[in-house]
Amino acid sequence: MRRDFFSEEHELFRSQFRRFAEKEIAPKVPLWNERGMSDRETWRRCGEEGFLGASAPEAYGGAGGDFLYDAILMEELADLRAHGLMLSLHSNICRPYIETYGSEEQKQKYLPGTVSGEILLGIAMTEPSTGSDLASVQTRAVRDADGYVLNGAKTFISNGQIGDLFIVVAKTDPSSVPPHDGISLFLVEAKTQGFVRGRKLDKLGLRGQDTSELFFEDCRLPASALLGPEGAGFRMLMQKLQQERLCIGVASIASCRRTLADTVAYVKQRRAFGKPIASFQNTQFTLATLQSEVEIGQAFVDRLLVAHVRGDEIVSEVSMAKWWVTDLQKRLTSECLQLHGGYGFMREVPVSEDYADAAVQSIYAGTNEIMKVIIAKRMGLA
Numbered sequence: 312m313r314r315d316f317f318s319e320e321h322e323l324f325r326s327q328f329r330r331f332a333e334k335e336i337a338p339k340v341p342l343w344n345e346r347g348m349s350d351r352e353t354w355r356r357c358g359e360e361g362f363l364g365a366s367a368p369e370a371y372g373g374a375g376g377d378f379l380y381d382a383i384l385m386e387e388l389a390d391l392r393a394h395g396l397m398l399s400l401h402s403n404i405c406r407p408y409i410e411t412y413g414s415e416e417q418k419q420k421y422l423p424g425t426v427s428g429e430i431l432l433g434i435a436m437t438e439p440s441t442g443s444d445l446a447s448v449q450t451r452a453v454r455d456a457d458g459y460v461l462n463g464a465k466t467f468i469s470n471g472q473i474g475d476l477f478i479v480v481a482k483t484d485p486s487s488v489p490p491h492d493g494i495s496l497f498l499v500e501a502k503t504q505g506f507v508r509g510r511k512l513d514k515l516g517l518r519g520q521d522t523s524e525l526f527f528e529d530c531r532l533p534a535s536a537l538l539g540p541e542g543a544g545f546r547m548l549m550q551k552l553q554q555e556r557l558c559i560g561v562a563s564i565a566s567c568r569r570t571l572a573d574t575v576a577y578v579k580q581r582r583a584f585g586k587p588i589a590s591f592q593n594t595q596f597t598l599a600t601l602q603s604e605v606e607i608g609q610a611f612v613d614r615l616l617v618a619h620v621r622g623d624e625i626v627s628e629v630s631m632a633k634w635w636v637t638d639l640q641k642r643l644t645s646e647c648l649q650l651h652g653g654y655g656f657m658r659e660v661p662v663s664e665d666y667a668d669a670a671v672q673s674i675y676a677g678t679n680e681i682m683k684v685i686i687a688k689r690m691g692l693a
């Protein structure tokens with residue numbers, strides 16, 4: 312279906328990025344998957360070409376465009392299976408914290424570098440003993456005369472090896488009731504003494520991403536590292552999660568399209584019992600059902616994109632899309648793998664990678680169970 316909320320400028324941007332990505336990103340994907348991380352040069356090239364600042368404010372070097380420009384990047388990267396290059400984490404999940412809550416000094420110091428690709432961002436919420444229950448984080452930031460002293464451990468942090476600046480969730484008041492009122496956010500530079508990168512974790516999927524451990528060992532931060540007011544961290548996180556979850560929905564449905572298109576092509580050429588496997592009714596019904604579900608999911612995600620750009624509060628709806636589309640992606644990749652027979656189980660056939668990559672979509676950015684907790688709460692059920 313025609314997606315007419317994208318303007319001519321958006322489509323021009325899409326074709327510019329596609330050309331760039333086919334030339335400078337796609338050839339590197341196998342290498343990133345092998346090494347377990349992307350490379351700085353590609354990030355820098357993305358910055359140079361204007362792909363890191365499409366929606367960043369003009370005052371700090373960005374192009375000041377809307378979120379749809381970045382949604383286009385997410386769709387094209389998903390289509391190329393370039394999951395190692397987490398542009399949306401950088402531009403749409405992390406940077407908005409600085410744009411919205413940063414002091415003028417913090418914005419001047421960091422935003423231009425995030426647009427050029429010299430400063431790469433990550434966000435460190437999850438800890439070894441707590442993920443969904445964010446209010447229970449143990450990382451401590453203790454105030455002293457010069458600023459704060461940070462101690463704690465984080466895990467599963469994307470961009471953990473390549474990142475230069477992390478938004479770190481820490482407790483400033485562990486005795487606060489309710490506990491989430493004791494949470495603050497800090498901008499922590501990787502070069503700070505006491506900031507230690509741990510292992511790059513070995514994962515089932517998303518092999519091109521440097522998901523890592525981070526440690527803070529008496530990490531001394533200036534008072535100016537505090538982002539927003541002390542104790543307001545949890546509320547700031549909740550406000551920004553709408554966009555984070557929409558990013559997952561956008562990329563997830565684009566990945567579904569890629570897997571489905573490849574599977575349709577495969578079943579037309581693979582033969583069994585003297586005919587293409589596409590001619591079996593089971594194949595037809597499976598793929599017709601999945602195609603219908605992808606179109607339904609896309610229609611919902613598109614509606615949310617328009618509402619989000621308009622500035623609507625759509626926390627419930629985005630939570631619905633996050634769980635529904637990522638559950639679809641998990642089922643779709645499994646059914647498409649099955650249609651590839653034994654070849655679907657081979658690493659060299661992309662559907663096997665799609666299957667492994669899909670598994671995490673229902674876990675990060677808030678698990679799908681947590682999405683239902685949010686929806687139920689907003690329905691007045693809890």
Ligand SMILES: Cc1cc2nc3c(=O)[nH]c(=O)nc-3n(C[C@H](O)[C@H](O)[C@H](O)COP(=O)(O)OP(=O)(O)OC[C@H]3O[C@@H](n4cnc5c(N)ncnc54)[C@H](O)[C@@H]3O)c2cc1C
Nearest residue numbers: 434435436437441442443467468469674675676677678680
């Ligand atoms: C590849 C990858 C990248 C990631 N990137 C980042 C990152 O950049 N930054 C970051 O901070 N984190 C990141 N994460 C962490 C991710 O956000 C967490 O894994 C996720 O929030 C779940 O937390 P947990 O793993 O501690 O699971 P738990 O919270 O221990 O959950 C375990 C199970 O219990 C269920 N559960 C928990 N609470 C409830 C409840 N109230 N009701 C019903 N069920 C419940 C969950 O849904 C889940 O099924 C990443 C994770 C992965 C795998």
